[in-house]
Amino acid sequence: GEDVEQSLFLSVREGDSSVINCTYTDSSSTYLYWYKQEPGAGLQLLTYIFSNMDMKQDQRLTVLLNKKDKHLSLRIADTQTGDSAIYFCAESISSAAGNKLTFGGGTRVLVKP
Amino acid sequence: GAVVSQHPSWVICKSGTSVKIECRSLDFQATTMFWYRQFPKQSLMLMATSNEGSKATYEQGVEKDKFLINHASLTLSTLTVTSAHPEDSSFYICSARDPGLQQAFFGQGTRLTVV
Numbered sequence: 001g002e003d004v005e006q007s008l009f010l011s012v013r014e015g016d017s018s019v020i021n022c023t024y025t026d027s028s029s030t031y032l033y034w035y036k037q038e039p040g041a042g043l044q045l046l047t048y049i050f051s052n053m054d055m056k057q058d059q060r061l062t063v064l065l066n067k068k069d070k071h072l073s074l075r076i077a078d079t080q081t082g083d084s085a086i087y088f089c090a091e092s093i094s095s096a097a098g099n100k101l102t103f104g105g106g107t108r109v110l111v112k113p
Numbered sequence: 114g115a116v117v118s119q120h121p122s123w124v125i126c127k128s129g130t131s132v133k134i135e136c137r138s139l140d141f142q143a144t145t146m147f148w149y150r151q152f153p154k155q156s157l158m159l160m161a162t163s164n165e166g167s168k169a170t171y172e173q174g175v176e177k178d179k180f181l182i183n184h185a186s187l188t189l190s191t192l193t194v195t196s197a198h199p200e201d202s203s204f205y206i207c208s209a210r211d212p213g214l215q216q217a218f219f220g221q222g223t224r225l226t227v228v
Binding site: 088099 | 147155156157219
C-alpha cells in the first residue's frame with residue numbers, strides 16, 4: 001500500500017542544521033523526492049534520489065535513504081530564515097496510468113533568527 | 114528546472130458556475146500531467162492523471178463529471194470544476210512530467226473560492 005509519513009513540525013535556529021524525516025511503505029518506489037512549498041505557492045522540487053542510492057548531496061542539502069527501513073531524510077546545512085516553509089517528501093510509484101507521486105503530510109519548518 | 118505555468122492563480126466564483134484552470138508546460142512537452150487538491154495545512158491529494166490524447170484516470174472518490182479534465186495538447190491540460198459549490202473551495206495544483214528528466218514540475222497553484 002501507499003503511505004508516506006512525516007513529522008508535522010520542526011523548529012530550528014538560524015545557522016543550525018535541520019533534519020526532516022520521512023517514512024514510506026511501498027518498497028517498489030523508484031524515485032524519492034523532496035519538495036518545498038512556501039505560503040500560497042506551488043511546490044518547488046529541491047532534490048531527489050534514485051532508490052538504488054543511499055546518499056545524495058547537493059550544496060546545502062543532503063538526502064539519506066535507508067531502503068531497508070524505508071526511511072528518507074533531508075538535512076539542510078546552515079539553515080536560513082528563507083528556508084522556513086513546508087517540506088514534502090514524495091515517492092514515485094508505477095501505476096496503470098504511469099508513474100504517480102504519493103506525498104507525505106508535510107513538515108512545517110520554522111527557522112528562528 | 115522546467116517551468117509549469119498555472120492560470121489563474123486565484124479565482125472567486127458564485128455557486129453553480131463553472132471554473133476552468135489551465136496548466137501549461139512552457140519549455141517541454143508533457144505527455145502526462147497530474148491534478149492535485151490541497152486543503153489548508155494538509156498534503157496534496159491526487160485527483161487525476163491526465164494523458165495527452167486520452168481520457169484522464171481519476172482517483173477513487175473523485176467525481177469525473179464534476180472535475181472535467183482535458184489534455185488536448187502536449188503542453189496544455191485543463192481542469193474544469195463544474196457547478197461549483199463552497200465545498201469545492203480549495204487550492205488546486207497541477208504538475209507536468211518532463212519525460213527527459215523523469216521529474217514532475219509543479220504549477221504555482223490556483224486558489225478557488227466559491228461563494
